[in-house]
Amino acid sequence: MSDAVLTPSALALPRPAAVLRRRPLRLRGGAAYALVGPAVVLMLLMLIGPLCGVIALSFTDYQLGAPSFAWIGLANYQDMFADKTFWISLTNTLTYVVVVVPGSVVLGLGVALLIQSGTGLRAFYRTVYFLPVMATLIAMAIVWEFMLHPQFGLVNGLLRSVGLPAHGWLQERDTALLSLCVIGVWQALGFNMVLFLAGLVSIPKALYDAAEIDGAGGAWSQFRLVTWPLLGPVTVFVVVITGIRSFQVFDTVHVLTKGGPSKATEVLIHTMYMEGFEFFRSGYAAALTVVFLVCVLALTLVKARLTARQVHYA
Amino acid sequence: MARIELSAIRKSFDTTDVLRGVDLTIEDGEFVSLVGPSGCGKSTLLRIIAGLEQQGSGEVRIGGEPVDGVRPSQRNLAMVFQSYALYPHLSVFDNIAVPLRMKRLTTLERLPLLGRLLPNRYRVEREIRQEVEHVAAQLELSAFLGRKPGQLSGGQRQRVAVGRAIVRRPVAFLFDEPLSNLDAKLRVHMRAEIAQLHRRLQATFIYVTHDQAEAMTMSGRIAVMIGGELVQVGRPAEVYDNPRDIRVAEFVGSPKINLLPGQIRSDGAVETLGQRIGVATKGIAQPCRVGVRPERIQVGSGPFVGHVVHVENMGAEAFVHLGVEGLATPLLARIGDVRELPMLGSALRFGFAPDAVRLFDAAGKRIEAHAAPAAVRTLEVASV
Numbered sequence A: 001m002s003d004a005v006l007t008p009s010a011l012a013l014p015r016p017a018a019v020l021r022r023r024p025l026r027l028r029g030g031a032a033y034a035l036v037g038p039a040v041v042l043m044l045l046m047l048i049g050p051l052c053g054v055i056a057l058s059f060t061d062y063q064l065g066a067p068s069f070a071w072i073g074l075a076n077y078q079d080m081f082a083d084k085t086f087w088i089s090l091t092n093t094l095t096y097v098v099v100v101v102p103g104s105v106v107l108g109l110g111v112a113l114l115i116q117s118g119t120g121l122r123a124f125y126r127t128v129y130f131l132p133v134m135a136t137l138i139a140m141a142i143v144w145e146f147m148l149h150p151q152f153g154l155v156n157g158l159l160r161s162v163g164l165p166a167h168g169w170l171q172e173r174d175t176a177l178l179s180l181c182v183i184g185v186w187q188a189l190g191f192n193m194v195l196f197l198a199g200l201v202s203i204p205k206a207l208y209d210a211a212e213i214d215g216a217g218g219a220w221s222q223f224r225l226v227t228w229p230l231l232g233p234v235t236v237f238v239v240v241i242t243g244i245r246s247f248q249v250f251d252t253v254h255v256l257t258k259g260g261p262s263k264a265t266e267v268l269i270h271t272m273y274m275e276g277f278e279f280f281r282s283g284y285a286a287a288l289t290v291v292f293l294v295c296v297l298a299l300t301l302v303k304a305r306l307t308a309r310q311v312h313y314a
Numbered sequence B: 001m002a003r004i005e006l007s008a009i010r011k012s013f014d015t016t017d018v019l020r021g022v023d024l025t026i027e028d029g030e031f032v033s034l035v036g037p038s039g040c041g042k043s044t045l046l047r048i049i050a051g052l053e054q055q056g057s058g059e060v061r062i063g064g065e066p067v068d069g070v071r072p073s074q075r076n077l078a079m080v081f082q083s084y085a086l087y088p089h090l091s092v093f094d095n096i097a098v099p100l101r102m103k104r105l106t107t108l109e110r111l112p113l114l115g116r117l118l119p120n121r122y123r124v125e126r127e128i129r130q131e132v133e134h135v136a137a138q139l140e141l142s143a144f145l146g147r148k149p150g151q152l153s154g155g156q157r158q159r160v161a162v163g164r165a166i167v168r169r170p171v172a173f174l175f176d177e178p179l180s181n182l183d184a185k186l187r188v189h190m191r192a193e194i195a196q197l198h199r200r201l202q203a204t205f206i207y208v209t210h211d212q213a214e215a216m217t218m219s220g221r222i223a224v225m226i227g228g229e230l231v232q233v234g235r236p237a238e239v240y241d242n243p244r245d246i247r248v249a250e251f252v253g254s255p256k257i258n259l260l261p262g263q264i265r266s267d268g269a270v271e272t273l274g275q276r277i278g279v280a281t282k283g284i285a286q287p288c289r290v291g292v293r294p295e296r297i298q299v300g301s302g303p304f305v306g307h308v309v310h311v312e313n314m315g316a317e318a319f320v321h322l323g324v325e326g327l328a329t330p331l332l333a334r335i336g337d338v339r340e341l342p343m344l345g346s347a348l349r350f351g352f353a354p355d356a357v358r359l360f361d362a363a364g365k366r367i368e369a370h371a372a373p374a375a376v377r378t379l380e381v382a383s384v
Helices: A002-012 A014-057 A075-082 A084-117 A122-134 A137-147 A154-161 A173-201 A205-214 A219-230 A232-247 A251-256 A268-278 A282-309 B042-050 B092-104 B119-138 B154-166 B184-201 B212-218 B236-241 B246-251 B374-383
Strands: B004-013 B016-026 B031-035 B057-062 B077-080 B172-176 B204-209 B221-226 B229-234 B258-264 B269-272 B275-280 B286-292 B297-313 B318-323 B331-335 B347-352 B358-361
Touching (some): A014 A282, A075 A282, A084 A282, A137 A251, A173 A251, A205 B077, A219 A232, A251 A268, A268 A282, B004 B042, B042 B077, B042 B172, B154 B184, B184 B212, B204 B212, B246 B286, B258 B358, B318 B347
Parallel strands (some): B077 B172
Antiparallel strands (some): B004 B016, B258 B269, B286 B358, B297 B347, B318 B331
């Protein structure tokens, strides 16, 4: 009986409600698209569009300034994988990343910890270590060129004064890439330090008190128990950002070595620049760009995966 | 288990004196609350006992041994923090296990991969597992051992923090405002739980709070700290009923004690609001303050008159705010029977018995007083 009473009202009720609800929903959808619109258009114009263009270009034999081009399929990629220069520059880039990322992350963390634990002159040290980040890298590269100069450079001068043999740091095959790595670490350290400092400040002081009470009195055990785990999210971010920036190394190479001596410092972006803007092989340069983008994308995916796994620290 | 003795503890940050010579002995197995308004130095005192802060001068002894210069972990005290201070990346199990692992495993054995290869670690880990599970069962945390602190409610986090304290069997427990992050209902519930915990463990508890209700309900003795000094130490009932200082009288008890301006006559009789109140003291003639707790004010009859300015009905009891001529703030009176509440704006007679009166001198120190002989009171009536 109660069913019989309920049914008509139950049938009648949803209809006005649905009518009432549907229109605002459609309106709200429209407003949502309108609000997202500008960002989507900009993204299509600035990111997705050029990306598709580059990928398309990598399947052509287009040369910069040429009136026409032809589709040549995967020929650029075949050329590339057969080219020794490509493999050298890929290996060099990876070597650079493998040295600069751990170097600048570990040193950045170390400096941040030292600054944080110190009492005075904090602002001074922060500024000193952050200077390379603010300075123009091209200008700084020229300073480094003087410092590393074989005859009158500061580095060789110091080595000679303690009786060690001098090197032509940027002119010798064994040391050229390593020298660039050192400059890379020097440049990235300050940025990483600032990020780590921000991370350190956000760790609650009470956790260190608790660690002290729980028996983790030493600096190392406190670092293992509190600092390192709580810096986890910052560390993932720092590693990925430094990785991506290291993949993009170009200015120091271009100013100091131009990829030499005999391709010892040839890196991906420099090869790309040479092919695209010196030899005008735009299609081939586009193929190199695609390889570069794949490397960066891989790093970004690793970061997304790791940050998704991080717990929310409440 | 241990007796904790503090003698002449002083501490200053820069130029501010936070502690000005604190002496306190806490007996083995006692529950002592350090209570006082915020900024009175009670947390600093607790941190000095824990070893997290160094005292400027004075001595801390735990179990008869001076512990100055002894690291916090070596003092074998456990502490529960206001923010719980749980390690957010560790599960509940690992959080509780931290003190045991720190004590029983070497740095090498604690290493994530290498440590597992060492033979001792397996044996110790098995012991630790048993003890952690035992503590978790006591605190009804067994179902949450795998969770991270972020996935727990405030009350559960609180219990994990307590678990981490219990598991190491410390000589004393230190609580630093552990309930202030909880909502009112849960706070009352946790109050009972902590009191029960103390009865079960029979351990020394030092409990810091700014909430006098917490201190009154849980502890065996309360130590009222104001302005870096211990003003009064005693059983809760004694401190409530017999405050030695006007600041103690005002701080302990909710709602606050009523303070009326008064005058001591040269014959020892006490007057307030122009009337003698049947109390006599030996003191010399001087102005004084007359303290009467809201529940000791008798409404309906008496020598004084006030106007009802506000009525707070709490359900089981009610508080009437009476505007009285000559008083800057309304006087509070408790009414036990909420069915007979006075009308707002109506005039109400009130009075109080002589034994409800606590007298304080102008400096805030307590003046001993007693009920005046009946003859004096008769005289007083005659003179009116």
